[in-house]
Amino acid sequence: MNITVLSLFPPMFDGVFGQSILKKAQDKGAVTLQVVDIRDYADNKHKQVDDYPYGGSAGMVLKPEPMFNAVEAITKGKQPRIILMCPQGERYTQQKAEELAKEEELVFLCGHYEGYDERIREHLVTDEISIGDFVLTGGELGAMTVIDSVVRLLPGVLGQEASHVHDSFSTGLLEHPHYTRPADFRGMKVPDILLSGHHAKIEQWRDEQSLKRTYERRPDLLVDYPLTKEQSAFLQTLQREKLDS
Structure with a gap:
């Protein structure tokens, strides 16, 4: 370019x-x-x-x-x-x-x-x-x-080609939280799921956290977002929790 x-x-x-x-x-x-x-x-x-x-x-x-x-x-x-x-x-x-x-x-x-x-x-x-x-x-x-x-979106620019795929807004949702070592910093611990090694459950957690962050910070992005059945159910749970709080 x-x-x-x-x-x-x-x-x-x-x-x-x-x-x-x-x-x-x-x-x-x-x-x-x-x-x-x-x-x-x-x-x-x-x-x-x-x-x-x-x-x-x-x-x-x-x-x-x-x-x-x-x-x-x-x-x-x-x-x-x-x-x-x-x-x-x-x-x-x-x-x-x-x-x-x-x-x-x-x-x-x-x-x-x-x-x-x-x-x-x-x-x-x-x-x-x-x-x-x-x-x-x-x-x-x-x-x-x-x-x-x-x-940063051009081929070969980022170290890993998938680096930008899950960026905030790239998927239509805000990005999920990130953590790195140490697992326990001054009593603030990394979520256990990220240390489990269970990749499917980790991806599910990331997807849910992405949806949760979007719902809390940018609900306007969800107006026309094509939710899956699982995402829709999780969003309803978040909405109920907000009403009960």
């Missing part, structure tokens, strides 16, 4: 792209990451990329010329997904990450200031993504989040 980020502050990505899974993914050849300075494509001697909005308003707006020039130069002969990081965009989910992980080329547009010239939104981008119902200073932090979540 090739990922290009258009930003007014490229150095923000140095630490993120040079560490942990993203660095390993590049070392393995699973992804190439580059950050392009939008100012390099400004068509004026002062490299100005923003201007006052027509009609009057607070703040500055990113001009269309630099962004169009940059995208056209970068995508020449290609048809990548062009993603605008924007609080008005589609709420980002694990399912969107899995969708984007199937692409070969991604371009992220990171704005600053008050916003973008609307022509960028209407005629340049294929996707608008928001990482939550809040406003950041710019799109860089959102782009880092999306890129990290996508790259």
Whole structure:
């Protein structure tokens, strides 16, 4: 996969792209990451990329010329997904990450200031993504989040191919609890079932704990979730216990 980020502050990505899974993914050849300075494509001697909005308003707006020039130069002969990081965009989910992980080329547009010239939104981008119902200073932090979540899904990136399969949201439920050694830490003990060696019962416990955690923390995820007969029975037990408590 090739990922290009258009930003007014490229150095923000140095630490993120040079560490942990993203660095390993590049070392393995699973992804190439580059950050392009939008100012390099400004068509004026002062490299100005923003201007006052027509009609009057607070703040500055990113001009269309630099962004169009940059995208056209970068995508020449290609048809990548062009993603605008924007609080008005589609709420980002694990399912969107899995969708984007199937692409070969991604371009992220990171704005600053008050916003973008609307022509960028209407005629340049294929996707608008928001990482939550809040406003950041710019799109860089959102782009880092999306890129990290996508790259870790690429084949060969994680040490074990199954590592991401049971991640929260990948199955539609929150992930079950994890424990490691020591089995007894200051009197806080690992559940006996995990030490039993009975793999079928361990999987059942994990499934139940995943369902329980989702019911307690994110019940909205269960509204359209296709419960099995066993999961439905366990959920009814949880509901009865809540009513009795």
